[in-house]
Amino acid sequence: MSKKILVLGGAHIDRRGRISGATADGASNPGSWFEEAGGGGFNAARNLARLGFDVTMISPRGGDPTGEMVSEAADLAGVNDRPFIFLDRKTPSYTAIIERDGNLVIALADMDLYRMFVPRRLSIRSVRDAFSATDMILFDANLPEETLVSITARAKALGKPVAAIAISPAKAVKLKACMQGIDHLFLNEAEATALTGERPENPVHWPSLLGDIGLRGGVVTRGQRELIAFSAGHVAALQPANVEHVSDVTGAGDSLASGVIAALLRGLPMSEAIREGAAAAALTVQSPNAVNENLSADLLKQALALVPPARILH
Numbered sequence: 001m002s003k004k005i006l007v008l009g010g011a012h013i014d015r016r017g018r019i020s021g022a023t024a025d026g027a028s029n030p031g032s033w034f035e036e037a038g039g040g041g042f043n044a045a046r047n048l049a050r051l052g053f054d055v056t057m058i059s060p061r062g063g064d065p066t067g068e069m070v071s072e073a074a075d076l077a078g079v080n081d082r083p084f085i086f087l088d089r090k091t092p093s094y095t096a097i098i099e100r101d102g103n104l105v106i107a108l109a110d111m112d113l114y115r116m117f118v119p120r121r122l123s124i125r126s127v128r129d130a131f132s133a134t135d136m137i138l139f140d141a142n143l144p145e146e147t148l149v150s151i152t153a154r155a156k157a158l159g160k161p162v163a164a165i166a167i168s169p170a171k172a173v174k175l176k177a178c179m180q181g182i183d184h185l186f187l188n189e190a191e192a193t194a195l196t197g198e199r200p201e202n203p204v205h206w207p208s209l210l211g212d213i214g215l216r217g218g219v220v221t222r223g224q225r226e227l228i229a230f231s232a233g234h235v236a237a238l239q240p241a242n243v244e245h246v247s248d249v250t251g252a253g254d255s256l257a258s259g260v261i262a263a264l265l266r267g268l269p270m271s272e273a274i275r276e277g278a279a280a281a282a283l284t285v286q287s288p289n290a291v292n293e294n295l296s297a298d299l300l301k302q303a304l305a306l307v308p309p310a311r312i313l314h
Contacts, residue, residue: 118144234314
């Protein structure tokens with residue numbers, strides 16, 4: 001029987017406009033438009049479902065066509081989608097304008113609906129049942145701080161392991177209130193800096209800095225430089241896979257979280273789990289989408305050939 005994972009967090013629409021020529025400020029720019037379902041938690045949920053896990057996703061959703069797009073994406077990936085639907089509200093969205101070379105010009109995050117996921121919604125019978133039945137809980141920092149605290153408190157009471165995705169520096173700071181309830185946090189250096197108030201010259205110090213604020217384990221990504229992972233007193237470093245053709249880096253961090261979680265649930269140590277996470281991220285950046293729709297356990301196994309062994313630091 002496949003392991004069950006409960007995901008609570010962002011499930012919305014990502015819109016990306018890419019300028020085709022030199023960017024002209026304050027003027028109309030030729031380009032192309034692309035939109036897809038996204039959200040940190042939702043990207044991870046779809047990856048985990050494609051890797052063979054029984055995944056349930058709970059998030060707020062508007063009663064609009066974009067909300068239907070998210071639901072269709074969940075069905076396509078095999079995710080058990082259980083949204084809170086607000087018929088008179090818009091589904092959250094993230095809209096970005098990107099230069100020809102891939103650099104972000106400006107972005108707008110319309111995420112107000114996530115405020116409606118208040119702690120009392122965790123008391124709904126179907127949500128309580130989902131907590132009781134799951135093998136792991138994964139959430140992202142799109143949700144309100146008080147809801148994140150309630151999620152970790154309920155998970156602790158049930159003895160369920162908890163993983164979290166930081167999303168952004170501005171949202172990551174909400175995790176401070178529930179840091180001690182998180183077993184595995186996935187974040188980048190900017191988010192780690194927002195949480196700790198420091199940025200060490202040597203990345204090997206990230207585990208101790210994050211440990212000082214109560215975190216027991218996590219993975220700090222550093223772009224194409226070595227990531228740092230720690231769990232149960234052990235620390236490892238891993239050089240990300242060298243990918244010849246990068247199509248779009250959107251969703252790479254969510255895929256890394258998915259690969260690591262999948263490996264941990266299969267009983268692998270963190271030093272091996274981060275290799276599977278790096279392989280999943282490599283597959284994602286080769287896809288134009290935030291989730292590689294061809295992802296499978298077999299494809300992930302093949303992609304491991306691109307990933308070097310982890311360095312055990314201690």
